[in-house]
Amino acid sequence: MFPYELSVVALPLSTNFRGVSFREVALFEGPAGWSEFSPFIEYDSKESAIWLKAALEGAMTKEPTKLREEIGINATLPNTEVENVKDLLSKFPGCKTVKIKINDFKKDRELLIEVLRHIPDANFRLDVNGQWDFEEAVENINNYEKEFEGKIDYIEQPCLKMEDLLELRKKTESKIAVDESIRKHLDQDPSILKTVADIAVIKWAPLGGTSSALELIEKIDLPVVISSALESSIGISHGLSLAQSIPNLYGACGLGTAVLFKSDITSNPLTIIDGQIKNKKIVPDLIDEFKVKPDRQIWWHNRINQIYQEGLI
Numbered sequence: 001m002f003p004y005e006l007s008v009v010a011l012p013l014s015t016n017f018r019g020v021s022f023r024e025v026a027l028f029e030g031p032a033g034w035s036e037f038s039p040f041i042e043y044d045s046k047e048s049a050i051w052l053k054a055a056l057e058g059a060m061t062k063e064p065t066k067l068r069e070e071i072g073i074n075a076t077l078p079n080t081e082v083e084n085v086k087d088l089l090s091k092f093p094g095c096k097t098v099k100i101k102i103n104d105f106k107k108d109r110e111l112l113i114e115v116l117r118h119i120p121d122a123n124f125r126l127d128v129n130g131q132w133d134f135e136e137a138v139e140n141i142n143n144y145e146k147e148f149e150g151k152i153d154y155i156e157q158p159c160l161k162m163e164d165l166l167e168l169r170k171k172t173e174s175k176i177a178v179d180e181s182i183r184k185h186l187d188q189d190p191s192i193l194k195t196v197a198d199i200a201v202i203k204w205a206p207l208g209g210t211s212s213a214l215e216l217i218e219k220i221d222l223p224v225v226i227s228s229a230l231e232s233s234i235g236i237s238h239g240l241s242l243a244q245s246i247p248n249l250y251g252a253c254g255l256g257t258a259v260l261f262k263s264d265i266t267s268n269p270l271t272i273i274d275g276q277i278k279n280k281k282i283v284p285d286l287i288d289e290f291k292v293k294p295d296r297q298i299w300w301h302n303r304i305n306q307i308y309q310e311g312l313i
């Protein structure tokens with residue numbers, strides 16, 4: 001049985017992200033501090049169990065040895081309208097690396113142009129979430145490379161199929177990062193990812209927590225970017241601890257996303273200063289303001305019970 005008292009909160013987002021306008025997360029405190037269980041609502045028990053493993057480890061285990069204090073942060077922009085870009089960028093002070101969710105070149109190139117109006121020396125990480133087929137990927141990536149020469153840091157998960165990713169390396173100049181591919185290869189030999197990508201995007205909760213992530217990082221043997229799964233500041237602080245402990249960190253991390261919430265669960269939040277965050281233990285002193293109704297609290301309890309009942313943890 002789950003041994004901790006669970007506080008479920010619903011945090012309003014300032015912009016629609018992944019099609020949601022608020023994010024439900026379940027928080028609890030263990031001997032090592034506060035932790036977070038927040039798989040997206042639609043995830044099944046099997047996938048959620050991995051997040052629960054991360055959450056339990058975060059509550060019970062001391063953080064790994066730190067190799068650095070501050071973590072460089074990339075700005076994170078959803079696939080938004082051009083008129084929102086300025087306001088979104090202002091939430092990420094000093095961040096020169098800008099990650100944008102994109103669908104295509106034709107419309108979304110405007111987003112990059114708008115970013116450059118405000119940050120002329122910005123460089124871009126374009127996250128496609130595996131949506132392109134091979135031909136679309138070649139065409140879009142080459143268009144982006146041509147128009148924004150020298151400004152594309154990498155393309156994140158342009159295609160899902162391994163053979164497409166492999167072929168892309170021959171047809172385009174851009175560095176490729178894998179994200180979704182990593183979770184797909186959890187049960188297989190992850191060292192194969194090195195043949196299709198230059199960078200591994202690692203997320204604390206979806207990969208089962210700090211020790212699992214560190215093990216995986218060693219096996220993948222690629223430079224790493226730690227990114228969030230739109231967690232509250234509690235989950236983000238665990239992601240930051242992971243980033244602090246990794247020898248082969250590639251560069252800025254996608255761990256600034258707590259600013260995309262209208263409000264935080266703490267009065268003492270993680271703050272981006274000069275494009276960096278200094279990690280600290282987060283105490284959620286504002287839980288009462290965002291508590292969900294009893295039916296949602298029960299839903300989350302049932303969700304955890306189901307994971308135990310199915311023997312997934």
Ligand SMILES: [Mg+2]
Pocket residue numbers: 127129156157179180201
């Ligand atoms: Mg991604």
